[in-house]
Amino acid sequence: MSRILVVDDEPADLNLVRRALEKQDYDVATADCARDALRKLRRESVDVAVLDVMLPDEDGLDVLQKIREIDEHLPVVFVTSGGESSTAIRAMKLGALDYLLKPINVTELRSVVGRAVEIRRLTESPVEMNVDWRSSDIHSIIGRCPAMQEVYKSIGIVAGQDVTVLIRGESGTGKELVARALYQYSERVQGPFLAVNCAAIPEALLESELFGHEKGAFTGADRKRIGKFEQCRGGTLFLDEIGDMSPVLQSKLLRVLQEKQFERVGGNETIQADVRVIAATHRNLEQMVSDGEFRADLYYRLNGFSIRLPPLRDRGNDLDLLVEHFRRHASREFDKDVHVVSRDAMQVLRDYSWPGNIRELQNAIRQAILKTSGPALLPDFLPSFVFTRAKHAAEEQQTDTDPPHEVDSIDARVTTSANGEPAENAPVNIVTGIADSQLDFDSTHLYDDVIGAVEQQLVREVLKRTGGDKVEAARRLGINPALLRSQAALELLDLAALQHQEDDKPLIRPGMTLAEIETEAIHQALQQSGGCRKAAAKQLGISTRTMQRRVKELGI
Numbered sequence: 372m373s374r375i376l377v378v379d380d381e382p383a384d385l386n387l388v389r390r391a392l393e394k395q396d397y398d399v400a401t402a403d404c405a406r407d408a409l410r411k412l413r414r415e416s417v418d419v420a421v422l423d424v425m426l427p428d429e430d431g432l433d434v435l436q437k438i439r440e441i442d443e444h445l446p447v448v449f450v451t452s453g454g455e456s457s458t459a460i461r462a463m464k465l466g467a468l469d470y471l472l473k474p475i476n477v478t479e480l481r482s483v484v485g486r487a488v489e490i491r492r493l494t495e496s497p498v499e500m501n502v503d504w505r506s507s508d509i510h511s512i513i514g515r516c517p518a519m520q521e522v523y524k525s526i527g528i529v530a531g532q533d534v535t536v537l538i539r540g541e542s543g544t545g546k547e548l549v550a551r552a553l554y555q556y557s558e559r560v561q562g563p564f565l566a567v568n569c570a571a572i573p574e575a576l577l578e579s580e581l582f583g584h585e586k587g588a589f590t591g592a593d594r595k596r597i598g599k600f601e602q603c604r605g606g607t608l609f610l611d612e613i614g615d616m617s618p619v620l621q622s623k624l625l626r627v628l629q630e631k632q633f634e635r636v637g638g639n640e641t642i643q644a645d646v647r648v649i650a651a652t653h654r655n656l657e658q659m660v661s662d663g664e665f666r667a668d669l670y671y672r673l674n675g676f677s678i679r680l681p682p683l684r685d686r687g688n689d690l691d692l693l694v695e696h697f698r699r700h701a702s703r704e705f706d707k708d709v710h711v712v713s714r715d716a717m718q719v720l721r722d723y724s725w726p727g728n729i730r731e732l733q734n735a736i737r738q739a740i741l742k743t744s745g746p747a748l749l750p751d752f753l754p755s756f757v758f759t760r761a762k763h764a765a766e767e768q769q770t771d772t773d774p775p776h777e778v779d780s781i782d783a784r785v786t787t788s789a790n791g792e793p794a795e796n797a798p799v800n801i802v803t804g805i806a807d808s809q810l811d812f813d814s815t816h817l818y819d820d821v822i823g824a825v826e827q828q829l830v831r832e833v834l835k836r837t838g839g840d841k842v843e844a845a846r847r848l849g850i851n852p853a854l855l856r857s858q859a860a861l862e863l864l865d866l867a868a869l870q871h872q873e874d875d876k877p878l879i880r881p882g883m884t885l886a887e888i889e890t891e892a893i894h895q896a897l898q899q900s901g902g903c904r905k906a907a908a909k910q911l912g913i914s915t916r917t918m919q920r921r922v923k924e925l926g927i
C-alpha cells in the first residue's frame with residue numbers, strides 16, 4: 372500500500388485530503404508544519420508528499436529543497452490558494468510534480484496523487500536484468516534466450532550514453548521495464564524520470580502536457596502550466612506509444628531533440644530542454660513513414676539507437692522461467708502455497724501463442740494462482756482463453772497432413788479442459804476470453820489485444836488453407852499491410868518480403884522441394900553478386916567452401 376504524507380496547517384483542508392486519499396486505500400500520514408513533516412520523512416517511508424505551499428514555519432520552496440536532501444526522487448504535490456501560484460510554478464521548475472488549487476477538487480487530487488504514486492513506482496523499484504527467477508524481484512527482467520541477451524547488451528551499451536533510445540516490441544513485451552532500466556543505469560539517475568503515454572492523452576492536451584502552456588493560451592487555460600520537458604530538467608522522459616503522436620507534435624518533438632529548446636503553448640519565451648528522451652512503440656514506424664503518417668526525419672532521429680524486444684512466442688524456454696517467476700510472486704501476493712506448475716499445465720502454457728505477451732502470461736498465472744487450491748497449479752485452474760489457442764495449436768499439428776476442412780468461425784473454437792473434454796462453457800468466444808482476462812486486470816490495451824488475436828487467428832486459418840503460400844494468403848485476405856494491428860500477423864504473412872517478391876521472382880513457390888529452394892537461393896545470390904561465389908556465400912551465410920560443394924552437387 373502506498374503511503375502519502377499530507378502537510379497542512381489548516382485542519383479542515385488537512386482532513387479533506389486525508390479522507391479523500393484514505394478512501395482510495397492509501398496509507399495516510401499527516402503533519403501540520405514543515406518541521407514535523409521533515410521529521411516524519413527522515414524516519415518513515417513515504418511514497419508521495421502533498422504539502423501546502425505556505426506553512427507556518429517555512430516557505431514551500433525551502434521545504435522542497437530539504438525534502439530533496441532526504442529523498443531526491445520523492446514526488447511532491449503542492450497545494451496552494453490562487454495568490455501563491457507563482458511560488459507553486461517555481462516549485463514545479465525545481466522538480467515538484469504538480470500543484471493543486473484550493474478549494475481542493477477531490478477528483479483532481481486523486482488523479483494527481485495516482486500519477487505521483489505511479490512515478491514513485493517507476494523510479495524507485497530497481498530493475499535487475501538477467502536474474503535467476505528464484506531470487507527475482509517482481510521488477511526484474513527475466514529471460515536468457517539469445518534475443519534477450521542482445522537486449523541486455525544493448526541496455527549496457529546505451530544506458531550511460533546521453534542519447535535518445537527507441538524501444539520497440541509488441542504490446543506487453545517489457546518496453547516500460549527496459550525504459551526504467553535505461554534510466555536506472557544512466558548518469559541521469561539522480562534526476563527525475565517522468566512518463567507520458569502519447570496514446571492515452573488527446574492531442575490538444577498532450578501538447579500542453581509535454582510543453583506546458585501560458586495562462587489564456589486557449590479556452591480553459593486558466594493558469595500557467597509547466598510541461599514535462601521543463602519539469603524533467605536533468606532527467607529522463609519516457610514517451611510511450613510515440614507512434615500515436617500527431618504530425619504537429621512530431622514536428623515539435625523533433626525540434627526539441629535537434630535544438631534542445633521549445634516554447635510553451637501560447638508563449639514566446641524559448642526554454643532550454645535538458646532532457647533525455649526514451650521513446651517506445653508497438654507500431655510499425657517504417658510502414659507509418661511510408662504511408663506519410665510518421666515524419667521520416669523524426670523516425671531517423673529516434674531510431675539512431677533502438678532496442679527490439681522479442682515477442683514471448685519467440686523466447687523459447689524463457690516461458691518456463693517467466694511462469695516460475697510469476698508463480699512465485701503471485702503465490703506470495705495472494706498468500707498461497709503453490710509450489711509447482713504441473714507438467715500438463717505447463718504444456719498448455721507452452722502451446723498457447725501469447726498475443727498479449729508477458730503481460731498476458733502474468734495475468735494468466737495470477738488468475739490461476741487465485742483459483743488454485745493445494746500446492747500444484749493444474750490445467751483446470753488456468754483461464755479458459757489459454758485452451759482456446761492451445762487447442763488450436765494441437766489441431767494445427769495434427770492436421771498438418773489432413774485434407775483442408777471448412778473454416779470454423781472464431782466463435783466456434785472449443786475450449787477443452789485438461790482431460791481433453793469440452794469445458795463447461797464451450798464454445799468460447801475469443802473476444803470474450805481475452806476481454807474477460809484483461810478487463811479483470813485493468814488493461815488499457817483491450818482493443819489492440821483482441822484485434823491482434825483475431826487477426827493472427829484469421830491469418831493462420833488462411834495460411835492453412837493455402838498450404839502456407841503467403842502470396843496467395845495475402846491475396847485471399849485482401850490485406851493492406853498498413854491496416855494490420857498485430858506485428859505477429861504481419862510476421863506470419865511477411866508482407867515486406869512479399870512486396871519485394873512481387874518485383875523479383877519469388878524464391879519459394881508452393882510445391883518446391885528443399886533442393887529446388889536451395890538451388891534457387893544459390894542462383895539468385897550468384898546473380899546478385901555478379902557470379903562471385905565468395906560474395907554469394909557471404910550473402911547466404913555459408914562458407915565459400917560449402918557454396919562450392921553445393922554448386923557442384925546440385926549441378927548449378
Ligand SMILES: Nc1ncnc2c1ncn2[C@@H]1O[C@H](COP(=O)(O)OP(=O)(O)OP(=O)(O)O)[C@@H](O)[C@H]1O
Binds near residue numbers: 511542693730
Ligand atoms: N522479461 C520480463 N521479465 C519479467 N517481467 C516482465 C518481463 N517483461 C515484461 N514483464 C512484465 O510484464 C508486464 C508488461 O510489461 P511492460 O509494461 O513493460 O510492457 P510494454 O511493452 O511497455 O507494454 P505496452 O506496449 O502495452 O505498454 C509488466 O508487469 C512487466 O513487469
